[in-house]
Amino acid sequence: MIRVVLADDEAVVRMGVGAVLSTADDVEIVAEADTGRAAVDLVLAHRPDVAVLDIRMPVLDGLDAAAEIRRLGTGTGVLVLTTFADDAHISRALASGISGFVLKTGDPLDIVVGVRAVAAGAAHLSPPVAKRVIDHLSGSGPRLRTTDRVTGLTAREREVLGLVGAGMSNAEIARHVHVVEGTVKVHVSTILRRLDVRNRVQAAVVAHEAGLVPPAHRLL
Template identity: 60%
Template sequence: MIRLLLADDEAMIRAGVRAILAADPELDVVAEAADGRQAVDLTLSHHPDVVLLDIRMPKLDGLSAAAELKRVAPRTAVVMLTTFGEDDYIAKALDVGASGFLLKSGDPRELLAGIHAVADGAAYLSPKVAQRVISQLAGGRMARGAQARDRIEGLTEREREVLALLGAGMSNAEIARELHIVEGTVKAYVSAILTRLDVRNRVQAAIVAHEAGLVT
């Protein structure tokens, strides 16, 4: 069972999202918050696996709440669920450590898929968001590719294998099966990779993997 906290300042939006989540028997909404500060407080008391955050909320906006959650509850995955898909919001969400970015206008199946992905240790961007990120990466790709290859120089061969599979969107469990190792070992490799690359989360590590040419 995946435990969820839903944070949005609009009660009707929360009700709609809750109805979508109720269709999946593996999801359980353990708490709801109407602002970012409440979302942080309820996370500390309910310990959900995933927090769904709107970006524009009172008292503490979603981006600030996401940053605080990664500090006080690092094991909880954060997914931004918003109407706003502007590039600046996407970049800031990834920078503060969000594991997913979904649009409220997207297919409900994207929401369910994204929750399962981040709960399993992977990262997830809605298709529209992913297209925008890829488009941004395309500009200046050669220069960033050289920089990314320099960054992965310090990784071991096994760490590069793990990074490549991470970049391909695999979860820890899937990487473990692919490399015939236990999931705990994968988690240790991922933690080491994030530290060596000096990145905050799997999304940023995946971007480095793509820029370095580890993912075809």
């Protein structure tokens, strides 16, 4: 069972997201909050698998809450609920250690998919949000070209990076490339270090930009 803490300051939205998650027989909401601070406290109290956080909340917003959850080392993955109006927060979001973005106004079932992916240790980017993230980073000023960034990776590392971009967990990648999960963990750690990115979400964005993601999962 995937245990979830859900936080959104709008009661109607929180109820709606809770109703969607309740349709999944492998997801259990263990606590709800209406501020980021309360969400952090509940994560400490319940140690859930996933925290689903609205990006905009009082007292402590979703991104600051995500960063604090990461610093506390709870092992809880963070899935952020966002809107297209939140583009200004993209850079902060990528730096805060979140595991995924889900669009509030998108397909409700994508929230369930996102929770399952994050619980499995994968990165999850709703396609419209991922496209927005990529567009944002593409226009964020001078930086090393993506093709140059991935040149230093081995063929196997590029393959693994593409599967990270497809939203696969380490276990799924291991089955796909026919190696043990421990080997995939080593590859992912090496990829993050060589790309100089903080987490799988940032690595997934690089994978999409570089065209390494399998065709069925591509956004560009």
